[in-house]
Amino acid sequence: MDNQEKETLDRIHEQVTNNPVVIYMKGTPQMPSCGFSSRTAQAMVETGEKFAFVNVLADPLIFEYLPKYQDWPTFPQVYIGGELQGGCDITLELAESGELKTLMAKANEAVSEEA
Template structure:
């Protein structure tokens, strides 16, 4: 697959899903601690999302880094917007910014106050 085809596939995933997490492993079986932390936060907030296992496809794994200009996995996207990796998502979750970002984007989320 060409580099452009890989980037097109990444773009398609991001555009056709409200929330996408490029991660190592799957939402139910994360293969690294950082991916697991983000998946746990999304699960805690009951946010529906598509998990893309970058371990299954080396081109996607490298392509998503180029696509976002971000060197690490996991990577979270909300409504096409790159949010960040594990540290940023965790900080946003702790401050309440993540719930606000989901609500602003129109993504169903369980309010942290109810959690």
Template sequence: MSVIDTIKEQIESNDILLYMKGTPRFPQCGFSSRASEALMSCGERFAFVNILENPDIRAELPNYANWPTFPQLWIKGELIGGCDIICEMSASGELLTLVKEAAPESDAE
């Protein structure tokens, strides 16, 4: 499987996916820390990929996404944005709404 195929599969298989440096419990940069905190405050489970442990994904994802930086939040297959956008959406309440709508439990309603 190519790196691009892996990225596509990760995005398609996870309703809420954060590509970040480190993990939500142990972020390895301030931007990833702020983004994961904003996402965790929504109270729903989300998948993440530690790009520091996946150098091929780290190299290819910016080209695939047409977004040069990390973290990157993907919801329902759509790139939402990076740290600043995630934090702005969190402050306005948009992120909570988007995450609640995308959460797997919401599908059953």
């Protein structure tokens, strides 16, 4: 592992652990650049819960190394409470069952209690 890869993976780890809910996506929730990212971000917006996002197209290093972080090859990637939930299909299933809102609320609440 070269220095650039290590620094990028460390940065990803900080983003995942410092944000209760984060989506790595192509584009932004307001201007997604792919259908999978669009549907995933929309499902997250519809929960009414707060979440952070990282536009992987704006950061070539994250685009390159994020798939190695949790051995998940595709985008988007959704992390809740520091744990990879999955991509589009899994997030939409969680949204449909109502579990996405519950998981996001619990992660956001945990941070509020720490503050």
